[in-house]
Amino acid sequence: MIRHALQAAQAAGDLPPFDLPETIPVTRSAKPELGDYASPVAMQLAKAARRKPLEIAQAIAAHVDTSADFVQSFEAAPPGFLNIRLSDAWLRAQIDAMIAAGDDVFALEIGRGQKAQVECVSANPTGPITVGRTRGGVIGSTMANLLAALGYTVEMEYYFNNAGRQMQLLGLSLQARYRQALGQPVDLPEGGYQGDYLVDIARELVEQHGDALKDESWEYFKGQAEAAMFRRIRASLDRINIHFDVFFNENSTYEDGSVWKVLEGLEERGYVYRAVNREGAPPEEIAKTPPDAKDAVWFRSTKLGDDEDRVLVKSNGEPTYALPDIAYHIHKLERGFTYLINVLGTDHIIEAQTVARGLQVLGYDPEPVHVLLHQFVTLVEGGETRRMSTRRGEYVTLDELVEDVGADVVRYFILGRSPNSHLEFDLDLARQQANENPVYYIQNAHVRCAGIFRQAEERGLTDEGADLSLLGERELAFVRKLLEMPEVMVQAYEDLGPHRLAFYALDLARMFHPMYDAVRVLHSDVPEDVAKARLRLYGAARVVFRRLLKLMGMSALEIM
């Protein structure tokens, strides 16, 4: 619209000729009384046009075509902004549109016909899900919900590894716990898993099998431990609405040989060498390596901007995580996903970079792979932080947290912070079921909408035949706020920031509650026609709150 006006103004000689910018910036207006949208183009063009910004803005405003039904006004304002106001009639029409869309309100078409995948959590089954891993799961599942709302067909995937020393240790630890459960005086292996969950699993095994397993190998116990852990992990995640479609075992990249194909591919392209130490290793690093050390296989990632080369195959012949992870990502790309999100803690940043470089070398376009890194979580209680370690058995599990504060609170507290900020989970605040706690504030907005409809039904009031022109300025201001939601969704998608939904929800609730207080439906002074119009407005509010809560994986309660 502005572009056309610029061209028209130039054609009419009101503006001198100059190149138009590729995109015309238009943003939400900072001050609602000035308009709904604003564009600062005129100020950017001042130099090229050699005119004062305000004059340019006025020239644009004079030539703009305001016949579109959604535009009320289009004005130039000092120092050079163009302010655009939406028409009331159009806003009112959106109320009906939102209600008609219902649970699909603000469904977008960005990802239509495309497959997306979100990988998150991906903890090996050596223990219960902890609060730290939960953050990735909440972020990932929210992004998955969002992608679905944008039209993508979405899969949630969990990548795990059930080989290696840690799993062996888990098997040995369960074996020891089983024998202890039989009354044998056995110690846990050195560095073994001390958590009580293995004691529970051991007891279950005794209940089912008695002492029949006393001579089984650690491999057998590893299998038992793995199966039991996955049952628990899935159940824990289910409680906070994190559901996986696929559990991908790293081992399958060995079974189909793709791990070795990756290595061959990298080698053919000259990115691999064998040596005891990486090239360019400093003397102190070389000094630390034992004299009898064998060669490892190195990835020459420095050729791609890395600051040191990375090990692909250890000197004992086993690959590190990098090779299977590259193979796994190739597998993902070949499954036809055009948009992939990999939710990782920041400690995995090197891993993500190595994978991206590996893909690049092998001729795959890493562009569809989006890495969403998040910082760590600490729990704060009574002003003190609680440190966690899975191996030492010191941690707060997701289950404990959910029992303590509830699933919705867990999700919202995690979502309410930008992924790349450290999250201090304040248990004292989370436990409060009061106004300080934003979760209840937001949910109460939905509850209140539901309450109005419940009461209206009892009194025989419906919104049938509502005349929305009876709504006032305050109500239309709220409609404007509702209509921001798709913009928030797109922004959350583009910058991988699901926290934007959480903040928007809180913002919307803060606008809702004062209105609820002032704009009554069932009140003796409210004429029936006004009541009908307002009831319909609350219908739209209910639909939007419900959609928001569902996107965040929270429950939309009818009654608190």
Added chain:
RNA sequence: GCCCCUGUAGCUCAGCGGAUAGAGCAGCCGCCUUCUAAGCGGUUGGCCGGGGGUUCGAUUCCCUCCAGGGGCGCCA
């Protein structure tokens, strides 16, 4: 050593290139006879960590310094 994150109201945090920087909590003053007060109204409170730069314009981008937090294995 290298890398990441964070310094915005007393506290917890939004805003991350645009018009006079926003919320909540805490503080103070009020509001329950009609949709649950888990609510509402009012009010106090900011050299946007310091210093340079880029820009018509910087809380927002770049550099640097200061202060906190966290990562960085031939573990995954």
